[in-house]
Amino acid sequence: GFSADSGLAVYADVAQVPAYESRGLGYGDLCSPGWLEEDPELFWGFWGQCYNDYRRARPHEGYEILDRWAERWFRHSPVAEQIRALQQQAAGAKDGQSNADHNDHDPFSVEDYAGAFFAFTSNVDAHHYDWFHACEIHECHGSTEFYQCAAGKQACKYATGVPLTCGGDDGEAAAAAALRRGDFCESVWRAPLDFAF
Numbered sequence: 001g002f003s004a005d006s007g008l009a010v011y012a013d014v015a016q017v018p019a020y021e022s023r024g025l026g027y028g029d030l031c032s033p034g035w036l037e038e039d040p041e042l043f044w045g046f047w048g049q050c051y052n053d054y055r056r057a058r059p060h061e062g063y064e065i066l067d068r069w070a071e072r073w074f075r076h077s078p079v080a081e082q083i084r085a086l087q088q089q090a091a092g093a094k095d096g097q098s099n100a101d102h103n104d105h106d107p108f109s110v111e112d113y114a115g116a117f118f119a120f121t122s123n124v125d126a127h128h129y130d131w132f133h134a135c136e137i138h139e140c141h142g143s144t145e146f147y148q149c150a151a152g153k154q155a156c157k158y159a160t161g162v163p164l165t166c167g168g169d170d171g172e173a174a175a176a177a178a179l180r181r182g183d184f185c186e187s188v189w190r191a192p193l194d195f196a197f
Contacts, residue, residue: 003123005060008053015046051144054125063131070117070132080115087113110134 004010015027035043074080112135119128120138126145128137 002060002062003125006057008057047144054144059127059130067131074117075115077116084113084115
């Protein structure tokens with residue numbers, strides 16, 4: 001698939017790390033949200049490494065090819081306009097009104113309706129956001145990019161700034177500065193409601 005073609009480990013291999021193998025943990029075990037409370041270092045170690053790997057990987061050229069096809073044949077076609085009109089009508093929106101059903105704390109903004117193209121993916125690397133419009137992306141497992149505050153059902157204002165980078169990256173300095181300012185959420189972080197395996 002596209003993740004593997006981008007140089008990322010596939011699900012069967014992502015947890016093949018001596019630290020996990022010595023504890024008898026496979027990928028399915030590590031995906032349990034219970035680790036966040038039971039062993040936060042294990043949870044953030046695993047998901048932080050996945051996040052870092054995904055962000056450092058260059059998306060496969062197939063994304064660009066699909067984006068060109070979508071732009072050429074699907075986004076601006078008469079059928080796309082008809083589909084958008086039906087979606088607006090179903091949402092009760094007026095002609096030309098955007099799909100702005102979000103709040104300031106959502107991790108991304110959906111400004112339009114998909115039209116005749118969308119990407120349905122089980123990949124959690126969020127590479128689709130590098131090429132496609134947010135309204136075109138349907139992630140059946142969620143993504144490592146978006147975490148929410150466990151204190152509520154909506155993402156709090158800190159959710160998009162979860163600092164998971166390591167090894168002296170800018171994210172680490174930004175996290176330290178946020179801690180000094182007291183500019184952080186004191187609640188436990190969790191993956192979004194639709195993040196599931």
